[in-house]
Amino acid sequence: MTDMSVAYPERLTVDQLQIAPSRRHREAIIRYTLLVTALVSVLVSALIVWILLREAWTFITEVVWADTWGQQGWFPRRGLYDIPTIIVPSLIVTGIAMVVAGPLGLGAAVYLSEYANRRVRSWLKPALEILAGIPSVVLGFFALTWIAPNLVGPIGRNTFGVIGAVILLGYAAVSAGIAKAKIKQYREGVADPSARVGAVASLAMLVAVFAVAGAWILGVWLDFAPNNAGSLAAAGIGVGILTIPLVASISEDAMAAVPDSLREASAGLGARKMATATTVVLPAAISGIVAAFIVAISRAIGETMVVFMAGGAADAARFTDSPFEGGLTMTAAIASLASGTDSVVGEGLTFQSLYFVGLLLFLFTLTLNIIAARFVSKVREAY
Amino acid sequence: MSMTDEAPRLIERPVAAAAEPQAAEPPPAAERDVVFRSHDVNVYYGAFRAVRDVTFDVPKNEIMALIGPSGCGKSTVLRCYNRMNDLIKDARVTGAITYRGTDLYDERVDPVEVRRRIGMVFQKPNPFPKSIYDNVAYGPRVAGQKKGLDDVVESSLRKAALWEEVNDRLNDSALGLSGGQQQRLCIARAIAVGPDVLLMDEPCSALDPIATARIEDLMQEIKQDYTIMIVTHNMQQAARVSDTTAFFTADVRSENDTRTGILVEVDTTQKMFSNPADERTENYVTGRFG
Numbered sequence: 063m064t065d066m067s068v069a070y071p072e073r074l075t076v077d078q079l080q081i082a083p084s085r086r087h088r089e090a091i092i093r094y095t096l097l098v099t100a101l102v103s104v105l106v107s108a109l110i111v112w113i114l115l116r117e118a119w120t121f122i123t124e125v126v127w128a129d130t131w132g133q134q135g136w137f138p139r140r141g142l143y144d145i146p147t148i149i150v151p152s153l154i155v156t157g158i159a160m161v162v163a164g165p166l167g168l169g170a171a172v173y174l175s176e177y178a179n180r181r182v183r184s185w186l187k188p189a190l191e192i193l194a195g196i197p198s199v200v201l202g203f204f205a206l207t208w209i210a211p212n213l214v215g216p217i218g219r220n221t222f223g224v225i226g227a228v229i230l231l232g233y234a235a236v237s238a239g240i241a242k243a244k245i246k247q248y249r250e251g252v253a254d255p256s257a258r259v260g261a262v263a264s265l266a267m268l269v270a271v272f273a274v275a276g277a278w279i280l281g282v283w284l285d286f287a288p289n290n291a292g293s294l295a296a297a298g299i300g301v302g303i304l305t306i307p308l309v310a311s312i313s314e315d316a317m318a319a320v321p322d323s324l325r326e327a328s329a330g331l332g333a334r335k336m337a338t339a340t341t342v343v344l345p346a347a348i349s350g351i352v353a354a355f356i357v358a359i360s361r362a363i364g365e366t367m368v369v370f371m372a373g374g375a376a377d378a379a380r381f382t383d384s385p386f387e388g389g390l391t392m393t394a395a396i397a398s399l400a401s402g403t404d405s406v407v408g409e410g411l412t413f414q415s416l417y418f419v420g421l422l423l424f425l426f427t428l429t430l431n432i433i434a435a436r437f438v439s440k441v442r443e444a445y
Numbered sequence: 446m447s448m449t450d451e452a453p454r455l456i457e458r459p460v461a462a463a464a465e466p467q468a469a470e471p472p473p474a475a476e477r478d479v480v481f482r483s484h485d486v487n488v489y490y491g492a493f494r495a496v497r498d499v500t501f502d503v504p505k506n507e508i509m510a511l512i513g514p515s516g517c518g519k520s521t522v523l524r525c526y527n528r529m530n531d532l533i534k535d536a537r538v539t540g541a542i543t544y545r546g547t548d549l550y551d552e553r554v555d556p557v558e559v560r561r562r563i564g565m566v567f568q569k570p571n572p573f574p575k576s577i578y579d580n581v582a583y584g585p586r587v588a589g590q591k592k593g594l595d596d597v598v599e600s601s602l603r604k605a606a607l608w609e610e611v612n613d614r615l616n617d618s619a620l621g622l623s624g625g626q627q628q629r630l631c632i633a634r635a636i637a638v639g640p641d642v643l644l645m646d647e648p649c650s651a652l653d654p655i656a657t658a659r660i661e662d663l664m665q666e667i668k669q670d671y672t673i674m675i676v677t678h679n680m681q682q683a684a685r686v687s688d689t690t691a692f693f694t695a696d697v698r699s700e701n702d703t704r705t706g707i708l709v710e711v712d713t714t715q716k717m718f719s720n721p722a723d724e725r726t727e728n729y730v731t732g733r734f735g
């Protein structure tokens with residue numbers, strides 16, 4: 063080792079501890095440059111909100127309010143701005159998206175953080191990230207050409223048949239579980255001679271259930287003629303797929319942040335993995351999970367391309383509250399009105415209606431964030 | 446152990462046996478006083494062997510202390526007894542550990558069932574971020590118990606000498622308790638499951654001397670109901686509370702630079718601290734280690 067000691071004088075002067083003047087100037091420049099970059103983003107946001115409010119205000123003050131509620135639909139070029147016509151489809155799409163993305167995203171997160179070993183994780187996480195990277199226009203296309211005819215079509219046409227199929231499949235899964243347990247019992251010779259009877263009987267039951275389910279599903283499938291019309295359900299499923307990675311990765315981050323000492327405490331008290339996940343990890347991670355859902359809902363309600371392509375309506379639409387029909391979401395209403403060469407020509411307030419819808423969207427996400435913040439502060443189990 | 450310790454245990458044994466359903470048929474005489482028996486236990490983390498060929502018995506209704514320098518594998522050994530090492534993805538245990546005559550590592554044994562009988566208290570108090578009540582009721586709840594939780598919570602907190610301090614704020618967060626109270630809560634939580642054995646990994650190392658003394662008293666009070674294994678770095682603590690002591694050390698092989706934990710000696714605490722058979726034990730307990 064070299065000698066690191068420095069000869070210090072008996073007394074130090076302030077000069078010796080001062081920053082060099084050139085260095086001081088550089089520090090100041092760095093500081094103000096960074097401040098400006100921060101201010102630019104604030105300024106842009108403020109500008110957007112200002113323009114939004116100004117144009118929306120024109121609409122609010124000049125529109126005939128009688129034309130905004132209880133009309134047949136949203137026909138901006140004819141001066142009919144029925145607000146429920148665009149809000150209800152937005153809510154339907156968002157609701158369906160969350161029904162898809164909530165369980166799948168949360169399930170994936172619990173699996174990744176609590177169950178998966180390193181090997182599975184090493185390919186499952188990147189796979190999820192790839193899903194997040196799919197451009198929404200590709201998903202819109204997928205929703206229109208595959209989800210609409212193959213998933214939504216049969217359900218819309220034969221709801222009873224599809225529900226029946228789902229129940230039969232659930233039943234089949236349960237009987238498969240029973241059969242597996244019985245066969246294992248028989249193999250290990252744990253039980254009495256009746257184990258053999260049990261194993262054979264449960265196998266027979268399994269075959270029967272699968273035969274019935276198969277026939278039923280085939281019947282339902284044959285029963286429909288494909289059509290490529292978009293619908294709110296198709297768009298909702300598409301948006302749901304789009305938001306799965308969002309829910310999964312934010313929730314997983316929140317769960318991964320829960321200290322292992324809590325998992326060990328839980329396991330040490332005789333809790334199974336599922337009990338640990340639901341009663342210790344999820345409550346401790348709740349604020350992150352709620353945040354995941356808020357982000358996902360905001361993303362879903364603001365998603366444009368998928369609903370524009372697969373939602374089954376453009377420009378104008380009649381009121382609908384059926385997920386199996388085409389409908390116009392708030393975002394699709396803006397997009398379709400603002401696209402094309404004659405962009406926003408038409409009745410006097412057509413242009414301003416865009417901003418009004420934009421303001422509505424903005425208020426939705428704002429309210430959501432406020433409610434979520436309240437909720438989280440109430441149920442949070444801080445660790 | 447001395448004869449004066451022996452006498453009351455002989456009287457108590459039938460009472461304890463009557464309370465244990467699985468002890469209806471008395472075990473063979475040789476196994477009667479032993480809860481755990483380990484034979485040539487090795488623990489690996491991946492390719493690294495952390496502990497080599499550990500063999501010793503754990504007597505029933507006594508406190509056994511595991512002592513030794515840092516990194517010699519005390520925690521690793523302790524965690525074998527409730528299959529806690531199963532949670533570490535690349536940990537592997539070889540050799541045999543029997544618990545009341547049954548192989549703990551038999552493939553049919555469910556680690557969850559093991560942990561309901563063999564509770565654990567950790568080095569750092571780790572209460573759940575829930576209420577005091579919910580912390581204690583946690584174990585019974587995950588085992589499916591729904592009724593009578595109030596009684597379980599009260600009796601467990603009483604046993605852990607915490608009831609008087611918290612009975613008026615059972616619904617407050619457990620994180621509002623002091624470190625010593627939190628650790629006693631963790632003991633209450635472990636007791637609430639109705640265990641047979643308590644494993645304690647340096648339960649007092651995060652506590653001040655007064656809180657430590659309370660927990661030591663507590664251990665003395667509850668040892669008539671439980672068998673306790675405690676890891677400690679505190680020689681006085683081992684000498685004060687335990688009946689038997691196991692001394693581990695790290696065996697360093699210079700040729701391939703590996704450190705492996707080995708068991709040096711097990712005996713009554715009195716003998717281990719006054720007249721140990723092995724020189725390494727003597728050096729360690731007298732502070733002349735290393």
Ligand SMILES: Nc1ncnc2c1ncn2[C@@H]1O[C@H](COP(=O)(O)OP(=O)(O)OP(=O)(O)O)[C@@H](O)[C@H]1O
Pocket residue numbers: 490495514515516517518519520521522533704706
């Ligand atoms: N999860 C793990 N993965 C890999 N190696 C580990 C793991 N846990 C412990 N080890 C290693 O095993 C050896 C024994 O560790 P252990 O924690 O059992 O020692 P200890 O005697 O309890 O030490 P201390 O007194 O410091 O708590 C150490 O070399 C340690 O690095």
Ligand SMILES: [Mg+2]
Pocket residue numbers: 519520521646676
């Ligand atoms: Mg340790």
